[in-house]
Amino acid sequence: MIDGPYFILTLLTALGCGLMAGVFFAFSTSVMRALGALPAAQGIAAMQKINVVIVNARFLAVFVGTTVLSVVVAVVTLVESPDPGRIELWLGCLLYLVGSFGVTGAANIPRNKALDELDPEAPASAEHWARFLREWTVWNHVRGGAALAACVCLVLGLAA
Structure with missing residues (x-):
């Protein structure tokens, strides 16, 4: 059974994964839908502002x-x-590292950077905005699903 500091680290990792899944869920189900309902120039300007304020x-x-904790838990699990629970713990760490952190760096951040270069008022920006939203x-669904699956795996690893 997992106990002591290893238990605390794993629990904190699972909680971080769950919290990030909630953030991603909120974006997919409400924030992006609200931005998509705005005229393109307003939606672009709002998302550009979100990209600034979210970095806090x-x-x-x-x-x-949660990324750092996932690495620590994966290494401690290896050592x-x-x-019981080893596979679930590794899978949980891998899901968060690749599916949430990795997807953010490979897919979402590059799109954010490209959007930040747009002039919201330029006519050509509307087409880019429609593609960006989609x-x-x-x-975002992928990284949210990965964070939720990571949380489930880590909890199952703790319960094993």
């Missing part, structure tokens, strides 16, 4: 902190090698 200490503490939200 609280968000980064959870998003990056400690608890037989693609960004699909990748």
Whole structure:
């Protein structure tokens, strides 16, 4: 059975994954839908502002902190090698690292950077905005699903 600091680290990782899944869920189900309902220029300007304000200490503490904890839990699991729950713990860490953190860096951030270069008032920006909404939200679903699955796996690993 997992106990002591390893238990606390794993529990904090699971909670971080769950919290990030909630953030991604909120974006997919409400924020992006609301932005998509606005005229393109307003939606672009609002998302550009969101891209600035989301980079704050609280968000980064959870998003990056969960990444660091996932690496620590994966390494400790490898060294400690608890037989019951080992696969679930590794899978949970991998899902968050690749499916949430990795997808954010490979898919969402590049789209955010491209959007930040747009002039919201330029006529050509509306077409880019429609594509951005569609693609960004699909990748957001992926990272949200990965964070939720990671949370479930880590909890199952703790319960094993």
